[in-house]
Amino acid sequence: MRILLVDDDELLAQRLAEFLASQHYVVDVVFDGEAGWSYAQATTYDLIVLDINLPKLNGVQLCQKLRQARYSSPILLLTAQGDSSDKVVGLDAGADDYLVKPCTLTELSARIRALLRRPSTLVSPLLQAGDLSINPNTCEVTYQDQLLVLSPKEYSLLELFLRHPQRIFSSTVILEHLWNFDDTPGEETVRTHIKRLRRKLKAAGANTIIDTVYGMGYRLQAPPPPAAPSPPARETAATGLPPTAANPRETTIPELDLPGPDPKDEARQAAIALWEKFKPPILNRLISLDQAVAALRSGELSEALRQTAAGDAHKLSGSLGMFGFPEGSRLSQAIGRWLRPPTVSSENAGQLEALVAALRQELQKLPQSPAETPPLPAAAPTDPDQPPEPDPPPRRPPDLSIKVLAVDDDVTILETLQMLLPRWGIEPITLSNPLQLWEVLASEVPDLLILDVDMPDINGIDLCHLIRNDDLWNGLPILFLTAHREPQIILKLYSAGADDYVAKPFAEPELMTRIFNRIERNRLLQTWRKPSP
Structure with missing residues (x-):
């Protein structure tokens, strides 16, 4: 779980960060409100801890700004001001909880655990998947009541999967959740931790807890389907023969290992x-x-x-x-x-x-196999810890209708998306003229918007600004698809209110994973915001 700590007291912030790190949280620390706003726009945090008396932008103002931008993660205010009026101001600004300094570290830890449990439907604080169980209060992991000894990162990785049992996590997203900005390794590190975690789970008897979704990432293994009931004994007792012998028509034809086309x-x-x-x-x-x-x-x-x-x-x-x-x-x-x-x-x-x-x-040569070529079915590698390979697109549930609007003046990109998205159950809507965006938004009501940066008349960053300031569309997920890789451009995207970005040329599994993750997250937020009956 990733936490943003915003406090101008550097010594206190360092102490809190060290304590939270010992509780297996990933912590980013900044010392003023404007930096807190930038960090909150750059990545997704599971919880934000704010001091009220901050330079540049105080905690109450930052909290209000985050909530106005539809930021949904829990916010905990920390302050030395304990008057009831101060608490009312903080809670009215959108904070989920309020803790008065000085406070004990154990109380802070308990408040954080309580806030992190709120979006969940779990009644018990335990996180469970079959015989595997995690107790976030004690950071203990057990399988069939057997205690497992995990490293801090292995624990955090397993907790991430158990908190989001249906979600597929790419290596990039795992890095965003489990490492802070100052200590972000390469994707090989994720594969190494997955491999070590699997080895420890296997040693305890849990052989296949973490699935590799080839071409997309990793997820918690779905529970096995119930076994089909065995045929009643009386059906075979009449002949004393196995079912296939009792009925000669029920024969098993062996599969022939015929050479097929080369993928x-x-x-x-x-x-x-x-x-x-x-x-x-x-x-x-x-x-x-x-x-x-x-x-x-x-x-x-x-x-x-x-x-x-x-x-x-x-x-x-x-x-x-x-x-x-x-x-x-x-x-x-x-x-x-x-x-x-x-x-x-x-x-x-x-x-x-x-x-x-x-x-x-x-360009006179023949092309290589491009990233967006339709993936072909292939046998899974024998070693599940190998890097994910391309996998056929998953079937979307028939009741899940998804519309994606892509705005780009590059017609080839739009036509590529028109061919690619339907294979994943997505209805593509393409637009080459950004000036027509508002008209198309009103008529099509998409679930997600894809923007390019460089476009005629108005660029994508300015469009993103306008959408985030619009009362009707400010909650629409926005993903940038751009050839720009410069850090200053990427920072501008997030500052304008972008939810995510994918660099051109893009890999199809990465783009689809990011689209589905954003749409799923947005729909969950809408569900949580609905008032209880």
Whole structure:
């Protein structure tokens, strides 16, 4: 469980952080209200602990701002002001609880556990999955009443799965939940902890508690279906023969191990067919790059042509990787950098021309199997601790209708989403003109909005700002799909109110996982907000 602690008393904050870390919480610490707001926008916390007397933005103001932005996680106020009026102000601002300093660490820990239990429907404080049980009060894990000794990260990982038994967690999301910003390792660390946790569970007799969902991540194993009842003994007693012998028609035909089509060849053919469909409009984008090179050599590159060429390079960098040209995506990114001021100049025309020529040559090759090629069924690897492999899309429940509106001026991206989303049970709505967004929102009422950053007339970040300030649509989940990877751009996305972002070129399982997680979270929040009958 991840906690944000906002307190300007550095010594106290350090002591609280150390104590909470000893209770297996992941803690981020900041010392003013504005930093607390930025951190809360950058990631999802299970709970926020706020001091009231904070510099720049006090705790009550920060609490109000978070609630106005539809932030739903529990908020605990910490302050030395114990008057009833102060408590009323804090609770009216949206806080879930109020603790007066000085307080004991055990009381703070108890308040935090109580707040973290509130969204759950569990009557018991224990988290259970079959014979496996976690007691968050004592941080003890047992399987069939046998005590398991886990490391702090192994405990936190298992607690995360038991608190969200139906959710699939990618390695990236696990890192966001269990490591703070100052100590975030690579995804290999997640696989290592999963492997160690599985080994300890297996040693205790729990062999398959954690499932690998290939291409998406990990989740708690669903309970096994009930065994089919055995046929009554009297049906076989009449003949004294097993069922298949009693009825000659009920024979078992052995499965023949016949060689089937090679999945790699099928994926490659699908990639080539997809490339042939989108090849003409993509190659047309090279025209503006050639024109920019020629104008740059003659010293007559206009600002309008530079912007057009830079925009086409940006679009190519976001789409070529999905069509099986990762090197083409890298070359397009390099071309886009050369076309930015002050890099663009006649002295650099040679380097830019070489990059465009290399890009054109790269696109004469056959594509590799792209990330968005429909995944083919494959046998699961023998080692469940190997990195997840692509898996066929899961079937969506027939009663779960999902609409996703994608706004992007890159038509190839929109057409790709139109082909991709229906395979996952999602109805795609695409829009290339961002100025028509409000009209389409009103007519279609989507469950999630996908935005690009760079678009004509109005960019995606400004659109996100407008949506978050709109009383009707400010709760709509927003996911950015962009070729931008610069930290300052990503920070702007979250500051504008984005829920998540995926970088182009994107992998289909990652995009689908993030879409489903956001929609599921939003629907759960709507359920929790409904008044009890």
